[in-house]
Amino acid sequence: MPTASANIGVVGLAVMGSNLARNLASREGNTVAVLNRSRAKTDELVALHPEAGFVPTFSYEEFAASLQKPRTAIIMVKAGLGTDAVIDELVRVFEPGDIIVDGGNAYFPDTIRREQAVRETGINFVGAGISGGEEGALLGPSIMPGGSDESWVTLGPILTSIAAVAEGEPCVTHVGHGGAGHFVKMVHNGIEYADMQLIAEAYDLIRRGTGKTPAEIAEVFAEWNTGELESYLIEITAEVLRQIDAETGKPLVDVIVDQAGAKGTGAWTVQTALALGVPVSGIAEATFARSLSSHPEQRAVAAHLPGPEGEFAVDDADAFIEDVRLALYASKIVAYSQGFDEIRAGAVEYGWTIDLGAVSKIWRAGCIIRAQFLNRIAEAYAGEPDLPALLTAPYFAEALARGQAAWRRVVVAAAQAGIPAPAFSSSLSYYDGIRAERLPAALVQGQRDFFGAHTYRRIDKDGTFHTLWSGDRTEIPAVDTH
Ligand code: 6PG
Numbered sequence: 001m002p003t004a005s006a007n008i009g010v011v012g013l014a015v016m017g018s019n020l021a022r023n024l025a026s027r028e029g030n031t032v033a034v035l036n037r038s039r040a041k042t043d044e045l046v047a048l049h050p051e052a053g054f055v056p057t058f059s060y061e062e063f064a065a066s067l068q069k070p071r072t073a074i075i076m077v078k079a080g081l082g083t084d085a086v087i088d089e090l091v092r093v094f095e096p097g098d099i100i101v102d103g104g105n106a107y108f109p110d111t112i113r114r115e116q117a118v119r120e121t122g123i124n125f126v127g128a129g130i131s132g133g134e135e136g137a138l139l140g141p142s143i144m145p146g147g148s149d150e151s152w153v154t155l156g157p158i159l160t161s162i163a164a165v166a167e168g169e170p171c172v173t174h175v176g177h178g179g180a181g182h183f184v185k186m187v188h189n190g191i192e193y194a195d196m197q198l199i200a201e202a203y204d205l206i207r208r209g210t211g212k213t214p215a216e217i218a219e220v221f222a223e224w225n226t227g228e229l230e231s232y233l234i235e236i237t238a239e240v241l242r243q244i245d246a247e248t249g250k251p252l253v254d255v256i257v258d259q260a261g262a263k264g265t266g267a268w269t270v271q272t273a274l275a276l277g278v279p280v281s282g283i284a285e286a287t288f289a290r291s292l293s294s295h296p297e298q299r300a301v302a303a304h305l306p307g308p309e310g311e312f313a314v315d316d317a318d319a320f321i322e323d324v325r326l327a328l329y330a331s332k333i334v335a336y337s338q339g340f341d342e343i344r345a346g347a348v349e350y351g352w353t354i355d356l357g358a359v360s361k362i363w364r365a366g367c368i369i370r371a372q373f374l375n376r377i378a379e380a381y382a383g384e385p386d387l388p389a390l391l392t393a394p395y396f397a398e399a400l401a402r403g404q405a406a407w408r409r410v411v412v413a414a415a416q417a418g419i420p421a422p423a424f425s426s427s428l429s430y431y432d433g434i435r436a437e438r439l440p441a442a443l444v445q446g447q448r449d450f451f452g453a454h455t456y457r458r459i460d461k462d463g464t465f466h467t468l469w470s471g472d473r474t475e476i477p478a479v480d481t482h
Pocket of ligand 1: 105130133189265
C-alpha cells in the first residue's frame with residue numbers, strides 16, 4: 001500500500017479528469033493521486049506528465065491509502081450511473097470526515113439524493129459544477145461547489161488553487177449547501193444555450209439580410225468583441241465563422257449539418273424552471289430551437305410551406321448590423337435575468353442560501369459564459385442584493401432603453417423576412433410582458449373561472465371570487481367564496 005502522500009485525488013481520467021488532475025498538480029502544495037477504471041489511461045497520463053508528480057493508484061484501496069486525511073477525491077466521470085458506482089466504491093474505502101466531490105454535470109436532484117445518502121455514512125459529498133471545457137479544466141475553470149460547510153474548509157483552498165481568476169478574485173465560491181452547486185451549474189448551461197442561440201440568430205439575420213460571407217461576419221463579431229458584448233462565446237463565434245473546410249474550401253459553417261446536439265442540461269434548466277414557475281423563455285426557446293433543428297424528417301416535409309415573397313435584403317447594412325447588436329445585447333440581458341430568477345427561486349424551494357452577486361463574480365472567468373457583462377451583473381447585485389429582477393437594475397434598464405427600438409426593428413424584420421428568431425422575439429415578448437401595466441391574464445382568469453370555477457381575485461377588494469356564469473342574467477354577481 002502507498003503512503004498517504006497526496007492531498008487530493010482524481011477518479012476518472014478522460015480528458016476533463018486528466019486535465020483537472022494536471023491543473024491540480026501544477027499548483028504549489030498539491031500532490032495528486034489518480035485512479036481510472038482501466039489501468040492504461042493512468043499509465044499513459046503518468047508517463048506523459050512526469051512533471052506532475054502524480055501518485056498512480058490501481059484500486060480503490062490503494063487510492064484511499066495514498067490520500068492524507070481528511071481524504072478528498074474529485075470524481076470526473078460521465079454523469080449518470082457511473083457516478084453512483086464510483087461513489088459506492090469510495091464510500092467503501094473512505095472514512096467519516098472524508099470528502100467525495102462529483103465534478104461532473106450531474107442533475108441536481110441526483111446530487112441532493114447522493115448527498116443525503118453519503119451523509120448517513122459520515123462522509124461528505126459535494127456536487128461541484130465545473131465549467132470551462134477541456135481548456136478550462138487544465139488552465140483554470142469556474143467552479144460551483146455545493147455541499148457542507150465542513151467540506152468547504154478542506155476543499156476551499158484546493159479548488160481556489162486551480163480556479164480561474166477574474167480581476168484578482170478566484171472564480172470559485174461555496175455556492176450553497178446540498179445540490180446548490182449543480183443547480184447553479186445547470187442554470188449556467190441554460191444561459192449558455194440562450195447565449196449561443198442568440199448569437200446564432202444574429203449571424204443568420206446578418207448573413208441573410210446583408211449577404212455578407214461568414215468570414216466577413218466573423219469580422220463583425222470580432223469588432224463586437226471589443227465592446228459591451230465582449231465574451232468568450234462571441235470570440236469563438238468569430239473563430240468558427242472564419243474557419244475554412246480543408247476538403248471543400250467552403251466556410252466550415254456551411255459544411256456542418258444544421259442539427260444542434262444537446263446533452264440535457266438546457267432541458268433540465270427548462271424543466272426545473274417550469275416546475276418552479278419561473279419564465280425562462282429565452283432559455284426555453286434556445287433549447288427548443290436545438291430540438292427543432294434536429295428533426296430533419298419534419299423539416300423536409302415542411303420545406304414547401306410558403307414564406308414571404310421576395311428576397312430579404314436590408315437597405316443599410318451597417319445600420320442593420322448595429323440594430324442586431326443592440327437586439328442581441330437586450331436579449332442577452334433578458335436571458336441572464338431569467339437565469340438568475342431561476343437560481344433565486346431554486347434557492348427558496350430547496351432552502352439554500354445563494355448569493356447571486358457571488359455567482360455572477362465566479363462566472364466572470366473560466367466558464368463558457370464568461371463575459372465583460374458579468375461585471376455589470378456583479379455591480380447590480382452589489383448595489384442591491386435583493387434586486388427583484390436583474391433587468392431592472394439601472395445599468396440594464398438603460399441598456400434596454402437604448403436598445404429597445406432596434407430590438408423591435410430586428411424582430412419585425414425577421415418576421416417579415418420569414419427568418420426564425422425565436423430567442424430574439426421571445427425575449428422581446430418577455431420584456432414587454434414584464435413591463436406591462438396590465439396583462440390579458442385577467443381574461444385567462446375569467447376563462448378559468450367560467451369552465452372550472454377556479455375563482456379569481458378583484459382589483460378593488462380583497463378575497464377570492466367566483467362568478468355565476470350560467471343563466472341569462474345581464475348582471476352577473478361575484479360571490480365571495482370565503
Ligand atoms: C461548460 C459546458 C460543458 C459542456 C456542455 C455542453 O460549462 O464547460 O457547459 O458543461 O460543454 O455540457 O452541453 P451540450 O452538449 O448540451 O451543448
